Amino acid sequence: MNKYLITLCAIGALTLSPVCQAQFGGMLGGMLGGKKSEASADLGAQQDQLVRRYVAAGKDVLTANGHFADALGIKAQAVNASATSDSLSAKDIEAQDKVISADAAAVSEALKSGAKLKDAEAKAKYAQGLVALASGVKKYVDMRNDAQGFASGLSSISPLQMGKLQAGAYIVKTLPSSVTNLTSVLHSAVDFAKSNGVEVPKDATSLL
Known part of the structure; x- marks a missing residue:
């Protein structure tokens, strides 16, 4: 099909012959379908990178909460395998987030209730927690632009393709x-x- 015929079909799709309409419709559908497939594949790659970064940030925070719990003498929530795995599924990422949330709440409550660091070892553990927490928070913050880009891309795909992108959609949310x-x-x-009397790392204060 030459460019002239394509133009005629586009302008007079309602008045030209059924053959021309069919040719134009098939070509247009193929073009749009190809673009959607390319967009979906690109979003899949973006999702993989986004999830790996999100999981890595979460592991830093889990490490921080463990140090804080040891330093403050409180019990951190038991961490199951799914919460520390490298899985890219939305379910496992959510499991990690639930543990992080529970431990962060316990640490915050301990800090508010007048907990003390009993010795130098406890202070050292607490300092390690600050370093790990600052690292995790920075990784989350650095993801925001990529997450926004992924969210914009979701609007260009069909609902049928969303099933493969649930992990990325969860992170965006x-x-x-x-x-x-x-x-x-x-x-x-x-x-x-x-x-x-605990020395605060510069990385921690720079995020506040």
């Missing part, structure tokens, strides 16, 4: 609250460190 909540925890943790 939860990342803002993760950044807000964990930045608040970091702020409280830094204030507690300052009032208890």
